[in-house]
Amino acid sequence: MTQLPLLEQAILVLAALTLLASFSMLAQSRLTSAIHSFAWQGVMVAAATALVAAVGHAHHLYLSALLTFSLKGLLIPWMLHRLVRRLNMEREVENIAHPALVVLAGALLVILAYWIALPIERLELASTRNIIAISLAIVLLGLWLMIARRQVVTQVLGFMSMENGLFLAAVASTRGMPLVVELGIAFDVLVAAVLFGVFFFHIHESIESLDTGKLTRLTEEEPA
């Protein structure tokens, strides 16, 4: 039983790497590389899940690890890639207004997440629990990514990375949800991904781009 702490540390490291991936998504201005870092995030979450499964001998977690890997690590990135290529936007570079500020705000969010999670930390529970803070940070970063970026693709990435954060939290803090729930969630994510795919085309054909900044038909501010 000496390798347990080691494993747990490994989980922590993976969690940290997941967080890092979120940051890299935040900082990446090129779509394709952002998608890559998202793929990496998915892989790491899957790995973390597998580790937790190993630590807790929770066998259904292996299944969900597999699901995560195939969905978040392979399927969705591949779909996004394909879409980007179809809409030939590989070279698309989204110029962020103040990249430094965006990342800085992200860092603040992380601190905030830790601060919020403090009361949970104080529960004096096993070390894996403080992964909650990290995953919360990932969730917030995902949301922040959607706010900071205007590209539809990046928004999808943000959305999915939020899912990653949630998943990490679920797995690491509670040894995973009941299987039904896991499956349900996975199913929803899949459908969501498909829908995203559908919408890319609709949006693209309605505004000739994937810039959400142009999606402002429905407003109540009368044109000045």
Place this chain on the structure above:
Amino acid sequence: MNEQVTGYWLATLLQPLVLLLAAPLLVGWIKRIKSRLQNRRGPAVMQPLRDLRKLFAKQPVVAKTASPLFRAAPYVVFASTLLAVTSVPLWSIWLPSTTVADVIVLVGLLGLGRFFLALAGMDVGTAFGGMGSSREMLVSALAEPAMLMAVFTLAMSAHSTNLSSIVAFNLDAGVVLRPSYLFALLGLILVAIAETGRIPVDNPATHLELTMIHEAMILEYSGRHLALMEWAAQLKLALYGLLIANLFFPWGLAERFTPLEGLGALALVGGKLLLLGALLAVAETTLAKMRLFRAPQFLNLAFLLTLLGLLSNVILESGL
């Protein structure tokens, strides 16, 4: 059924008849004094009575476009004024009629007469008539509250709106100097001048469109209708005289009505009225008619005075 009560009823029934005669004479007397003051001989005191007789004998002419109301109005005006004068103690304090109509009703009766007078003015559809009615209603709208305030002052100190009780109260109180009464008296005098269409608010002597108010309304009347209107106006003058004389200076009114006391009281009241009339005549000769839109200020003064009277009554004299 003692003779006391019969006396009261006698007084009540005789009073209007006496006043019907007295009112024209009072007007004649005022005219007389005025012309004297203006170094004219002037008409005889009896002249107004003669005029009335002549008018009654004349055949009335009514405009083609007049409605039935035009012919009914003189009777209503006359009747209401007559009723009004009946409910003011002339010579006896206790009148059954004062229990029928107290001071508020009195004002109401005058209002009724005025209402029909003004309507009659508008009936034929002449510009003069409408003008007169409009002005009359304006003047009265400002005068009536002032008058009510004045009598309320008396009513509040007598704790009654019954004219007999008020007179009795003042008689019992004897000579008390009340600021409220002073204000009320002044106010009432101003109101009386305005309401009876005397200078400086109106000028009974002219038919000039710029000046006339009362005359403008009865312009279309002739014959007996005109006579009734004139007579009502004279009664009204007498009525105000009576109010001033008998409410504020009630001395000499008969406590218990016997023919002798009655005649004595009548003499005294007559004296007061003649005096008042003389004063009015003096005032009218010295003052000048004022523009219509100064009349409101004149009446606001009256309203203010009476209101002061009322306030000083409730504030200063609540003890008395």
Place this chain on the structure above:
Amino acid sequence: MSTLFPALALTLFTPLFGGLVLGLVRPMRLAGWLNLAFCALSFGASLLLARDLLAAPGGVYTGHGLHIDAFNLPLIVLTSFVGLTTAIFSRRYMLEMYAHGRVTPLRMQVYHAMFQGFLLTMLVALGTDNLGILWVAVEGATLATVLLVSLYRTPESVEAAWKYFILCGVGIALALFGTVLVYFAAQQAIGDPEQGLTWSVLHAHADGMSAPVMAIAFVFLLVGYGTKVGLAPMHFWLPDAHSEGPTPVSAMLSGLLLNIALYAVVRFKMLADSALGQSATPQLAGHLMMGLGLLSFLVAALSLQRQRDIKRMFSYSSVEHMGLATFAFGIGGPLATFAALLHLLVHSLTKSAVFVTVGHAAHIAGSQRIERIRGLIRTQPAVGWALLLGVAAIAGFPPFGIFASEFLMLNATLQSWPWLAGLLLIGLAIAFAGLFRNLQPMVYGSAPEGQVAVRANLWPVVVHLLLVAWLGLAIPPLLAGWLQQATRLIAGGGF
């Protein structure tokens, strides 16, 4: 246990089956009728369920991962009922839309399938005992309706659907985080991780769950599900989605989906309340709900003033009423809770009726823009009067039920938070002004040239309004009994 479970199963599985079938049926007339039939079946089953549940001991049924009590039973019946009436309306309406070339046969297929799918997810969300499944169902409802909202494929509808999708997706994600935290907190309270999301179990042991975790969890859940309820300032998707989707969908969104989300919030509030019972802030959940509810109420009331699109306007009124209901649930206490429950019922009946009428009105005028809709009473008195009365009902005039619930709410508010009552008064007045200012020119006045009446089926409207009027004058004892029981369940005391 009589036929209880079969009835329940029938209620839930009819839409599932129906969705699968309708996904395959191509001829749209048939599809319309089938849709109607499935809804009728589901509704009948729900009535059966109601009957049996009353017979069942304690009026509660738990099992097969489902949990039916007095709280969600009325909502289940309501959902299937409104589903039915909406289907009746949608059958002809969608054919008309097809005739106007706004939808292709394929999309009609999608529409009918998703119609059933939408109902399914809502019924599951109501019926399930598992908070995770609840989440899955609500997310599923979002996905189903996203397709429905973008049905017309106009740029506006796509944009609306996208915003709806993203906002609600994010919200739901936050809700999931909250759910995870609840699960996390539950694991200390109850050993068995399998039961960690079972509401009935959690409710039994809620007082053992750690207060701080539950507090944080509730915030996430409130923001998450609150987005779906349409609480300000997360309500922005709502007017877009309502105005761009097909009218039957708007009717069901406003009438049902918002209820479901609020239902979820209240379920979690019940947990949070008993978990926070001993903590420093026992009323925390309630106060948060009151705050957000009041905010959305006022924001919506103000937003009603300057609307140019009729469906947007009524979606704001939905926000307003949901805000009121949330506020009332937040106050807690029997009176307020009873009022809130009643409000949920009458609002969804009234609002769906209004949207059905609005559909006809917009059809008559050939536009949703308010300044294009004129003189309805002259053109088609039935529609005009229906709209007029429906809006009167929404604005809270008797004899319609919303008056009753608002009456109780104001009483409850004045009892516990007197100074907020004034705020409610102002808000209600402003909301009323907004509604009627825009309504009057639409129904009154002379009709524009060449405006003609359309084939309208107003029976759903009539039925709904009559029901609402009935509820407003006298709540039938049966329903009153349910609501009382639900009130006792939520507020721990009878009204």
Place this chain on the structure above:
Amino acid sequence: MSIAPLTLPGMAILASLASALIALGSGRAPWLMRGLCLPLLALAGVLAAGAGVGVLNTGGAALTSLPLGLPGHPWMIALDRLSGLFMLLIGLVVIAVSVYAPGYLREYEHGEDSLPALGFFSGVFIAAMMAVVLAADAFGFMVCWELMSLSSYFLVAFQHQHSANRRAAFLYLLMAHIGGLSILLGYAVLASHGGGLGFEAMRDAALTPAWATLAFALAFLGFGMKAGLVPVHAWLPEAHPVAPSHISALMSGVMLKVAVYGFVRFCFDLLGNIQTSWGVTVLVVGAVSALLGVLLALMQTDLKRMLAYSSVENVGIIFIGLGLSMVFAASGAPTLAALALVAALFHSLNHALFKGLMFLGAGSVIHATHQRNMEQLGGLLRRMPWTGLFVLFGALALSSLPPLNGFASEWLTFQAALQAWSLHNGLLRSLIPITAAMLALTGALAAACFVRAYGISFLGLARGKSARKARETGWGMRAALGLLAVLCLLLGVLPTPVIQWIEGIPRELLGTGLPHATQHGWLWLTPVSPATASYAPLWLALGLALAWGLTALLLRRGAVRKITRGNAWDCGFGTRNARTQYTATAFSQPFGRVFGMLFQVDAGLREDEGGGTPRYLSQVSDHFWGWLYAPVARATLLGGRLASHLQSGHLRHYLGWTLATLLLLLWMIS
């Protein structure tokens, strides 16, 4: 008779509801309206009046609960003297209206306005008013109250093709809604302290003075809004004129009184132990309303608008009475409080009668001339003698002249005010006379106002073509006017029996009636004591008749009885035609000059549309639009603009809001 006391009123309500339902069918069969609905309404009126008279005679409250309402809070209805008086009031006017309506509605039968809507909402309106008066629990009261507002709103918006009517209707319903809500909150205060929505429970609610004052304020705002007190009166002159005239009669004559009923019920019955400050507030507001109302009425040229403003005036007079009563009650003079209350209630009844009469009369004028503008009328007395005669009675009563009923109630109010000397508080002693002065001024101005209205529209020469061709209305309409006119005269000449009925109400509410009011028999009215004041209107009327008759008789005997008809003399000016007459505007111009500071007059030469000859027109608007209403509206719209800025259309902003909310809440809880 052995029927339960609540049977009659219940049947009355059912009858009017039935008429409402039947009216729905009158679209296809217009005869239903004349043949069935209106007779049913008349029946309802008779039943209501009967119920009222019954309970006023016998007294005693009957209470039952209906199978309606909220769980655990059934609807209660009760009939005591207060309700009885108002049932009587409603009944009388409803009878007159339903006799009047058949003739009046004839021209609607073929118009494009829907007769069913009119009939349906009239029935609901009347039923709701009766139900409000009967309701004995907050929920039932509020339901009926709001139903009353809603149904009357539909009646105001009945001829909705004119945008002015729509605007009026909107303003009306908005203010009615606000008022209703604040009444609701007032009840909520009582309910939360009394434990229960029933009036029984509310009566013994123990409130702290602060709560009681809050409840009073809410109720005063709400009921005052409905009654049309200044400054929340703005809806009244807009809404009342635009409804069909018989509905205007109901709204002005009856609905305002229902508001008065609500106020009395709330403050005197439910709230109890009245505070002086309330009384003073009511007194001042009432006085201001009376004065401003009559002045604005004096400035109007639209017949019905003028009447609507005069309703503001009379409601003001009623509330002066109520205020006096509250002041006296608060300073421990129950008898005087009873006197003032009786005066107020009596005036409510009277106003219902003569305002109903006047609005119906205006309706007849409009029916005959299709003209509401006085400047186009004139000389109608000769063309419509009966209508003219009856309306003259109404005008006399409204100008509170003896011997009509308006004078009687105002006389009582004066009597109450004149007892101010008995108060100990010097401030009140001086305040009350001032209000009395304002009341006097109001009365005089009212006389001016109605001289103008009657003189311009019924006397003189016809100013417009339509007025020249006017013809007398049918018997039904005349009969309705006659009925009300006779009632006005009757109540004016024999007020004593009615006073005897009414004085039972203060005995129920304040615990003391008017012991001396009628001790001198049915002839003499001696409110406080015979020594203080007495009034024998019958004698007065007889005296007037006698004086008139005698004079006429004597003159008949006189030399010339024949009257020759000739041209008007007019100081010898020859050219006299309709255009040279004094106009309504000219008549009121000096008043506008004297009282100009109380409202805005913008007068001047205007090109009338079509660019014809310029005319001198003057519009009058009261200050409160600028002071109160416009700012509120502006603020609301500003708020709306701000709210619409939220909906910017940028998805990122929306997400930003979500994140911000989340973080804010998280920060708040930790």
